[in-house]
Amino acid sequence: MLELKNINKYYNPGTVNEMCLFNNFSFAVPDKQFVAVVGSNGSGKTSMLNLICGNIDPDAGDILVDGKSILTDPAYRRAKKIGRVYQDPAKGTCPSMTIMENLALAENKGNPYGLGKCVNKAKADSYRSILADLNLGLEDKFHTKVGSLSGGQRQALALVMATMTPIDYLILDEHTAALDPKTAEINMMLTKKIVESKGVTTIMVTHNLRYAVEYGNRLIMMHQGEIILDKVGDEKTNMSTDEIMGIFNRISVECGN
Numbered sequence: 001m002l003e004l005k006n007i008n009k010y011y012n013p014g015t016v017n018e019m020c021l022f023n024n025f026s027f028a029v030p031d032k033q034f035v036a037v038v039g040s041n042g043s044g045k046t047s048m049l050n051l052i053c054g055n056i057d058p059d060a061g062d063i064l065v066d067g068k069s070i071l072t073d074p075a076y077r078r079a080k081k082i083g084r085v086y087q088d089p090a091k092g093t094c095p096s097m098t099i100m101e102n103l104a105l106a107e108n109k110g111n112p113y114g115l116g117k118c119v120n121k122a123k124a125d126s127y128r129s130i131l132a133d134l135n136l137g138l139e140d141k142f143h144t145k146v147g148s149l150s151g152g153q154r155q156a157l158a159l160v161m162a163t164m165t166p167i168d169y170l171i172l173d174e175h176t177a178a179l180d181p182k183t184a185e186i187n188m189m190l191t192k193k194i195v196e197s198k199g200v201t202t203i204m205v206t207h208n209l210r211y212a213v214e215y216g217n218r219l220i221m222m223h224q225g226e227i228i229l230d231k232v233g234d235e236k237t238n239m240s241t242d243e244i245m246g247i248f249n250r251i252s253v254e255c256g257n
Contacts, residue, residue, distance in 0.1 A: 001028060001029065001030050001031060001064075001065075001066060001067075002028070002029045002052065002063075002064070002065055002169060002201065003026075003027070003028045003029075003062075003063070003064040003065075004025065004026060004027045004028075004048070004051065004052070004061065004062075004063055005026050005061055005062045005063075005064065006024050006025070006026055006060065006061040006062070007022045007024070007025040007026070007051065007058045007060070007061035007062075007063075008020070008022055008023055008024065008025075008058060008059045008060035008061055009021045009022040009025075009047065009051070009056070009058050009059055009225075010059050013059075020225070021044050021047055021225045022044060022047070022048075022058070022061075022225045023225060024061075025044075025061070025225060025226070027048070027220075027227065029201060029203065030201075031168075031201055032199050032200070032201055033201055033202075033216075033217060033218055034195055034201075034202045034204070034215065034216035034217050034218065035202065035203045035204065035216060035218045035219070035220060036204050036206060036211065036212040036213075036215060036216040036218070036219045036220075037203060037204065037205045037206070037212075037219075037220050037221075037222060038205075038206060038207070038209060038212045038219070038220075038221050038222070038244065039221055039222035039223055040223065040248070040251070042224075043222040043223050043224060043225070044222050044224070044225040044226075045205045045222055046173060046174075046205065048222070049084075049171050049173055049203065049205060051063060052078075052082070052169070052171065052203070053075055053078055053079070053082055053084055053171060054070075054073060054074055054075035054077075054078045055075055057071075058071075065081075065168070079109065079110070080109070080110040080165075080167075081167055081168045081169065082167060082168070082169045082170075082171060083162030083163050083165075083167045083169070083170045083171065083200075084162060084170075084171040084172075084173065085155070085158050085159050085162050085170075085171070085172050085173065085175040086158075086173050086174075086175065087173055087174040087175060087177045087178055088178060089151045089152075089154035089155040089158060089178060089179075090154070091158075092154070092155070092157075092158025092159075092161060092162065093146045093154050093157055093158050093161065094146060095145065095146050095147030096145060096146075096147060097145065097146060098142070098143050098144060098145055098146070099127075099131070099138060099141060099142055099143070099144060099146060099149075099157065100124065100127060100142050100143060102146055102157065102161060103127045103130070103160075103161065103164065104123070104127075105161075106160075106161035106162070106164045106165070107123075107164050107165065109164070109165045110165060124142070127142070128142065130160060130164075131160075134156050134160070134190060135186075136152075136153050136156055136186070138153060138156075138157065150183070151178060151179055151183070152179050152180070152183030152184075152186065152187060155175060155176070155178075155179060155183075155187055156186070156187055156190055158175075159175070159187065159190060159191060159194060160194075163194050163198055163200065167200060168200065168201060169200065169201050169202070169203070170194075170195065170200045170201070170202040170203075171202075171203055172191065172202065172203070172204040172205065172206075173205050174205055174206060174207060175187065175191070175204075176188060176206070176208065176211070177206075177207060177208075184208075188211055188215060191204070191215070192215060202216070204216065209241045209244050209245060209248075210241050212244065213236075213239055213240065213241050213244065216236070217232065217233060217236065218230070218231065218232045218233075218236060219231045219236045219239065219244075221244070221247060223251055228247075228251075229244075229247060
């Protein structure tokens with residue numbers, strides 16, 4: 001289980017722009033749960049992901065995995081068990097390297113590098129098989145530099161790379177927001193397939209309310225650093241996009257928008 005316990009987080013402390021984002025914030029995700037996270041800009045969604053991944057530190061509180069604190073673990077150490085896919089397809093891949101080279105790097109995540117060759121050609125067939133399952137034609141572009149791929153192809157590749165090694169948690173930070181509707185649908189179907197086949201605990205931040213309703217087994221809504229809606233199992237299944245939009249609209253009116 002992943003737990004954020006009694007988290008406090010201030011931005012620009014001690015200045016006129018000081019802002020308290022999280023005040024005694026707690027959140028727990030049981031193993032193998034797929035959580036969809038929605039909320040307006042500034043609600044704390046991405047900051048929560050950054051806290052989990054070690055990109056920012058809390059001012060108070062603790063972050064635990066299976067009851068053990070990971071607060072002092074740097075981001076690179078957490079990355080051994082956490083895969084992350086960003087909104088920008090360019091962030092999850094190396095554009096100047098080929099698809100095969102990118103896959104080889106991803107497979108070696110968490111292991112030391114020596115002076116030998118990174119790419120093991122003996123694994124070419126297994127890499128091609130992984131790519132063929134995507135149905136994007138990438139298996140035929142094996143030696144193509146990733147920078148020449150479309151955004152959707154790069155994002156699909158980033159998703160595969162994030163899950164090539166055994167991980168406990170998959171973090172999806174608006175990973176379809178930069179894609180056109182058709183490509184976004186393909187990447188969401190790929191996401192579902194990977195999450196289900198690997199049984200990995202997943203937290204997906206999205207602004208697409210339909211995706212939040214259709215994917216995963218838990219839905220939370222965040223607002224001003226708090227969780228204001230938390231639906232699991234059948235409660236989530238019975239929710240509609242219109243219901244969530246209604247909550248968004250009510251919050252907007254209450255905030256004076």
